[in-house]
Amino acid sequence: MRLYDTLTDEIRPLELRDEGHLSLYACGPTVYDHPHLGHARQAMTYDIIRRYLEWTGIEVLHAANVTDIDDNIINRATSEGSTEPEIAATWKDIYDAAIFDGLDILRPHVRPHATEYVEQMVSFVETLVDNDSAYANDSGVYLRVAQVDGYGALVHRSLDDLREGVGARVEVDENKEDPLDFALWKAAKPGEPTWPSPWGDGRPGWHIECVAMSLDVLGDGFDLHGGGTDLVFPHHTNERAEAIAAGRHFARHWMHNAMLNIDGEKMSKSLNNFRTIQDLLDEHPLNGRALRLLLLQTHYRKTMEINADVMAQARGAIERLDAMARKADAAGTELSEAEPDEAAVASFRAAMDDDMGTPEAVATIFETVRRANVALDAGEDAAALVITVIDLAGALGVRVGEDEPAGDDDGEIDGLVTARTDARAAKDFAEADRLRDELTARGIVVEDTPTGPVWHRS
Numbered sequence: 001m002r003l004y005d006t007l008t009d010e011i012r013p014l015e016l017r018d019e020g021h022l023s024l025y026a027c028g029p030t031v032y033d034h035p036h037l038g039h040a041r042q043a044m045t046y047d048i049i050r051r052y053l054e055w056t057g058i059e060v061l062h063a064a065n066v067t068d069i070d071d072n073i074i075n076r077a078t079s080e081g082s083t084e085p086e087i088a089a090t091w092k093d094i095y096d097a098a099i100f101d102g103l104d105i106l107r108p109h110v111r112p113h114a115t116e117y118v119e120q121m122v123s124f125v126e127t128l129v130d131n132d133s134a135y136a137n138d139s140g141v142y143l144r145v146a147q148v149d150g151y152g153a154l155v156h157r158s159l160d161d162l163r164e165g166v167g168a169r170v171e172v173d174e175n176k177e178d179p180l181d182f183a184l185w186k187a188a189k190p191g192e193p194t195w196p197s198p199w200g201d202g203r204p205g206w207h208i209e210c211v212a213m214s215l216d217v218l219g220d221g222f223d224l225h226g227g228g229t230d231l232v233f234p235h236h237t238n239e240r241a242e243a244i245a246a247g248r249h250f251a252r253h254w255m256h257n258a259m260l261n262i263d264g265e266k267m268s269k270s271l272n273n274f275r276t277i278q279d280l281l282d283e284h285p286l287n288g289r290a291l292r293l294l295l296l297q298t299h300y301r302k303t304m305e306i307n308a309d310v311m312a313q314a315r316g317a318i319e320r321l322d323a324m325a326r327k328a329d330a331a332g333t334e335l336s337e338a339e340p341d342e343a344a345v346a347s348f349r350a351a352m353d354d355d356m357g358t359p360e361a362v363a364t365i366f367e368t369v370r371r372a373n374v375a376l377d378a379g380e381d382a383a384a385l386v387i388t389v390i391d392l393a394g395a396l397g398v399r400v401g402e403d404e405p406a407g408d409d410d411g412e413i414d415g416l417v418t419a420r421t422d423a424r425a426a427k428d429f430a431e432a433d434r435l436r437d438e439l440t441a442r443g444i445v446v447e448d449t450p451t452g453p454v455w456h457r458s
Contacts, residue, residue: 001053001353003224004301006232006254007154011355014253016223021059023222024050025214025251027231028064028111031091032072034276035098037260037291037306038267042228044292045257045300047105048396049226052352055395063217064108065210066092068115069203074192084193085115098277103288104397112213114204118195120212121204124246125184125197133245134184136199137175141185146178148241154254155233162233182238184208207238214239215248225251229258260304275306283311289399290314296358296396317366321393323447324369325401326454327376328386338383340391344368348392358396365392413444417453420446 001014016022026046029039043064050060067073068088077087100107125141128134134143145151145159152162163179183205188194194201214222227236236254243250259266262273280287291306294314298304328335344364351360368389375382390400420435439446447454 001056002355003253003255004355006256009156012253014224016058017221017252020057021061022050022053022224023218024060024062024224024226025210025218025222026062026064026108026225027210027227027235028066028108029092029095030067030070030072031088031095032070032076033091034278035095036267037262037275037277037280038228039095039099040103040277040291041260041295041304042226042257043099043105044103044295044397046226048296048300048358049224049255049356050106051397052356052395056349061110061218062106062108063110063112063214065213066111066113067206067209068092068113069193070114070206078191088115098281102277102281103291104399106397110217112217114209114213117209117212117216118204120216121208122185122195122197124208124212124242125204127246128184128242129198131245131247135177136185138187139173139175140183140187140202140205141199142176142181143184143238143241143245144177145180145182145241148245150244151180151241152237154237154240182207182234184242207235208242210235211239211242211246211248211250215243215250221249221252223251224253224255226255226257229256232256257300258303260306263307264305280311284315286315286318287311289318289402292396292398293317293362296362296398299359300356318398320366320369321389321398321400322402324372324376324386324389326447327373328382329401330454331376331379331382333376333381333383333386335383335387335390338387340388341368341384344385344388344392348395352395361392361396365389368392409442413439413442416444417446421453 002011003014004011014022024046026042029035046062046064050062054060066088069084073084073087076082077084080087096107099105125134128143129136129141132144133147134141136142152158155162159180185197185199185204185208186202187199188201188203192203194203214225225236225239236256240250261267262275265273267273267275280291284290290311291314294306294310295304297314344367347364348361351357351364354360368385372382372385372389375385393400416435416439420432420439423429423432423435436446
């Protein structure tokens with residue numbers, strides 16, 4: 001597989017440290033508020049690459065942190081008269097329900113929490129102070145950025161270029177030797193949770209947590225570090241700098257997904273277009289699956305557009321997948337012995353292996369859906385094509401032919417569908433139309449297939 005590497009600015013082979021095994025670290029959430037669609041895109045991007053590589057036979061060890069102490073958590077705890085652990089636990093559960101349950105995203109194998117790793121972070125900072133890569137003052141401990149070889153390599157900018165932008169995304173502190181130096185350890189402030197350290201009580205800086213956790217869980221030279229493009233600077237740039245300064249071999253490959261727009265504008269609370277995952281899930285029962293398909297139809301390095309029209313189109317595409325499965329089931333298609341279509345599988349793999357080309361991979365799936373429907377309509381054996389769709393879609397986390405929960409009126413609906421079929425057979429088209437209108441009014445869609453009608457709820 002070849003992936004774009006943010007550090008080298010090129011699409012290059014994903015070379016594994018250990019043959020047949022991928023070690024993946026994807027930055028996780030800071031748990032203090034509702035997860036939004038930006039969180040969904042990031043989590044789903046790394047869920048997709050994990051699922052695909054596991055489908056190809058690669059064993060994946062997926063780690064994603066939980067930031068359970070930071071300024072936002074402290075501020076929320078203060079404003080609500082709660083504690084930081086209570087805030088973090090509450091919002092982690094909300095995040096998990098929306099991301100993993102609502103969007104069918106695989107849980108990472110390892111989810112280290114920042115507060116569980118403070119001792120390791122202190123030890124890491126000690127290493128940096130001891131080798132003179134860091135210094136302490138009254139406000140904390142800071143990394144000497146100017147001593148880090150290639151500090152701005154991840155964003156392909158020089159130190160001077162980065163200094164010009166100080167204040168935009170870098171904390172300004174007159175106590176720092178260089179405006180770009182950043183906190184490894186923050187001195188204690190009244191009312192904040194603290195931990196002991198050689199430099200006095202305090203708490204860790206944000207960037208140090210991911211370095212300590214990723215290297216502990218995955219080891220030096222782990223394969224792939226991922227996150228959104230908003231994390232490239234300063235977060236990932238500073239993680240990389242800490243590891244280099246400590247003489248550690250950090251990530252071998254850097255991968256970043258692009259952001260998203262809502263109705264043509266960048267999602268922002270200030271623009272009042274901020275969308276939570278739960279908002280989307282509450283709008284339509286197919287929206288969880290549709291969001292995944294919509295993401296797949298946009299390359300991970302391109303800005304993703306979400307609006308009512310594209311969501312409706314994605315739901316329509318999901319319905320096409322499910323309709324094919326219903327049609328195959330009605331035709332009695334036997335899938336247990338079927339082998340996937342080799343040409344379709346080869347096309348799918350070629351797309352995915354070329355910088356995770358999910359739009360082309362999805363196109364292959366829906367071309368196979370079209371071929372399967374043609375075969376089913378002609379009364380031909382479509383088992384190979386149907387199993388190919390199910391297999392390839394499953395490799396991307398898209399479920400096909402999801403069973404609907406039984407309704408109290410299922411028997412009555414069956415009777416109406418049978419009555420409509422009998423009316424058509426008797427050429428009583430007025431009665432057949434009346435029955436179809438009644439079914440439609442009840443939210444029932446009837447699909448006529450060569451082997452008889454199939455119905456489902458709209």
